[in-house]
Amino acid sequence: ETGVTQSPTHLIKTRGQQVTLRCSSQSGHNTVSWYQQALGQGPQFIFQYYREEENGRGNFPPRFSGLQFPNYSSELNVNALELDDSALYLCASTPIRGMDYGYTFGSGTRLTVV
Amino acid sequence: AQTVTQSQPEMSVQEAETVTLSCTYDTSESDYYLFWYKQPPSRQMILVIRQEAYKQQNATENRFSVNFQKAAKSFSLKISDSQLGDAAMYFCAYRSLRIYGGSQGNLIFGKGTKLSVKP
Numbered sequence: 001e002t003g004v005t006q007s008p009t010h011l012i013k014t015r016g017q018q019v020t021l022r023c024s025s026q027s028g029h030n031t032v033s034w035y036q037q038a039l040g041q042g043p044q045f046i047f048q049y050y051r052e053e054e055n056g057r058g059n060f061p062p063r064f065s066g067l068q069f070p071n072y073s074s075e076l077n078v079n080a081l082e083l084d085d086s087a088l089y090l091c092a093s094t095p096i097r098g099m100d101y102g103y104t105f106g107s108g109t110r111l112t113v114v
Numbered sequence: 115a116q117t118v119t120q121s122q123p124e125m126s127v128q129e130a131e132t133v134t135l136s137c138t139y140d141t142s143e144s145d146y147y148l149f150w151y152k153q154p155p156s157r158q159m160i161l162v163i164r165q166e167a168y169k170q171q172n173a174t175e176n177r178f179s180v181n182f183q184k185a186a187k188s189f190s191l192k193i194s195d196s197q198l199g200d201a202a203m204y205f206c207a208y209r210s211l212r213i214y215g216g217s218q219g220n221l222i223f224g225k226g227t228k229l230s231v232k233p
Contacts, residue, residue: 033220033221035221040225041225041226042118042205042207042223042224042225042226043159043205043221043223044223045220045221045222048220056220058220088157090157090159092159092221102161102164103159103161103221105151105158105159105160106158107156107157107158108157108158110157
């Protein structure tokens with residue numbers, strides 16, 4: 001059974017650029033969530049995808065967007081990058097929406113905006 | 115809105131000793147889950163233990179146990195017989211059982227406690 005895989009592990013971008021982060025959910029998991037973890041902080045919920053649709057969103061602007069694919073993998077896109085977007089981005093998957101089977105997290109993508 | 119507070123930014127424990135990490139939360143809901151996650155330098159969040167709010171019995175997982183005080187909205191983690199591998203950031207998290215606008219409740223995290231284990 002594979003876990004949650006995220007790519008790339010590290011990324012450096014320039015302010016104003018766009019970035020795409022990728023996540024392969026654990027086998028059998030159809031719900032994917034994304035979290036932003038700033039340095040020294042706990043993770044903050046960005047959004048969640050279920051059956052290829054966004055079905056929950058935290059307090060993040062529209063320049064944060066995502067996709068979920070038929071194989072349940074997911075992308076997080078961030079447009080017009082700002083310095084404050086520098087953070088660890090975590091992807092988490094769970095097998096069944098609405099049920100507590102626990103979240104499985106990936107090791108994250110460390111994004112640095114300069 | 116729900117909030118989670120971890121008042122201890124850093125804690126230290128001697129190997130083989132016991133340490134307790136504190137967590138308080140605020141909610142108006144009666145049904146929810148509480149979690150403790152461990153984040154080592156590898157960055158991956160690892161579930162340590164979870165507690166269903168409707169269960170009065172405190173959850174236990176090997177050397178890890180919780181003290182869940184629902185009325186006080188307190189959820190502390192006790193680590194017994196501490197090991198060097200326990201050194202990590204520990205996050206307390208809350209998840210509602212209610213579904214808002216069709217979405218499953220997301221995790222709400224505290225700011226974390228950095229645990230050091232001295233040999």
